[in-house]
Amino acid sequence: MADVLSTKETLDLFDRYVVANYGRLPVVIVRGEGSRVWDADGKEYLDLFAGWAVTALGHCHPRLVAAIREQAGQLIYMANHMYTQPQGRLAQLLSEQSFGGKCFFCNSGAEAIEAAIKLARLHTPREKYKVLTFEDSFHGRTFGAISATAQSKYHQGFQPLLAGFEYLPLNDLDAVYGAVDDETCGILVEPIQGEGGVIIPPEGYLRRVRELCTKYNVLFIADEIQTGLGRTGKLFACDHEDVRPDMVTIGKALSGGFYPVSAALSSREVLGVFNPGDHGSTFGGNPLGVAVARAALRALVEEEMIANAGEMGEYFQDQLVEINSPHVKEVRGKGLMIGVELHPQAGGARRFCEALQERGILAKETHHNIIRFAPPLIITQEQIDWAIERIRPVLQLS
Secondary structure (H helix, E strand, O other): OOOOOOHHHHHHHHHHHOOOOOOOOOOOEEEEEEOEEEEOOOOEEEEOOHHHHOOOOOEOOHHHHHHHHHHHOOOOOOOOOOOOHHHHHHHHHHHHHOOOOEEEEEOOHHHHHHHHHHHHHHHOOOOOOEEEEEEOOOOOOOHHHHHHOEOHHHOOOOOOOOOOEEEEOOOOHHHHHHHOOOOEEEEEEOOOEOOOOOEOOOOOHHHHHHHHHHHOOOEEEEEOOOOOOOOOOOOOHHHHHOOOOOEEEEOHHHHOOOOOOEEEEEOHHHHOOOOOOOOOOOOOOOHHHHHHHHHHHHHHHHOOHHHHHHHHHHHHHHHHHHHOOOOEEEEEEEOOEEEEEEOHHHOOOHHHHHHHHHOOEEOEEEOOOEEEEOOOOOOOHHHHHHHHHHHHHHHOOO
């Protein structure tokens, strides 16, 4: 058994050997179970962040642990010039649970976005190369993904970005209609902007964008990397408006937090433009990762976590609204994807997240003034009530 390090010893290791490119809270998590985790000093926390919505099934879900053990004893890795049964079985389950079609497997959300961009260009005539995205979007940190991301803070130091992306204001249909031209191959949209501050388009907006894409033969690409797989109370956030995208990118919660597994889902017609050598991923669709992802997706559906996300999300938001803090400008969200926007004079969301940590709650700030909650989809009303009793005094801080 490895030596157990104290919190200070671990922080010292990071200070000496790990790049400081994350704004970490000063807590060292060593164990997790369900919606709770424990730090190196034995303190217990309720995880209301779930690692950017990754651990949707909670920590160490028994079905995931069992899948890891079983598959690790059979086949951990096999290159994609061979066929493997776990990859085919996950693709079948994803197709049957969503809207049919096929899957391209990769490792991260950014890689799924890269695949979607390449597919959009390959699927349309050569002169159609532009992809429209929206202000305050976030699509990843590879060059194609940050070029699609319409937030200047992610561009600093990396210009010139890749050509072919045009940024539009969200919720402005006239701007979208005005931007689509003979060079447009796709429109890339998050049904709810997560890193942008939990921004939800008005009802009907996604349907109108879908109609526009159909009319002008432009691919509708839904980035559901954070919103997909039950987070908002539906399998996909687009399902709230019965919108069927041409492509969907998924990741984060796909394997329940075990292994980096992501995918681009689309019709056979669209994904059929990939020929051998056009695109690839060394670890994409590896047997261990996809076996765990299949177990995660089955648990998500069979244990009714999606319905729980809808019910508990509505309850959590109602309880947050009732706090009626002078610091809070707005509480918004869908399902268990919730943002608490603070007034500018509140002094930023970071200090509130640090205060919540001291009281045994893990949350994360975004856009400086927004506290983001994205707990595991298994969270209970009792746990939410426990959290509210600790959130209330924090939101009353002077």
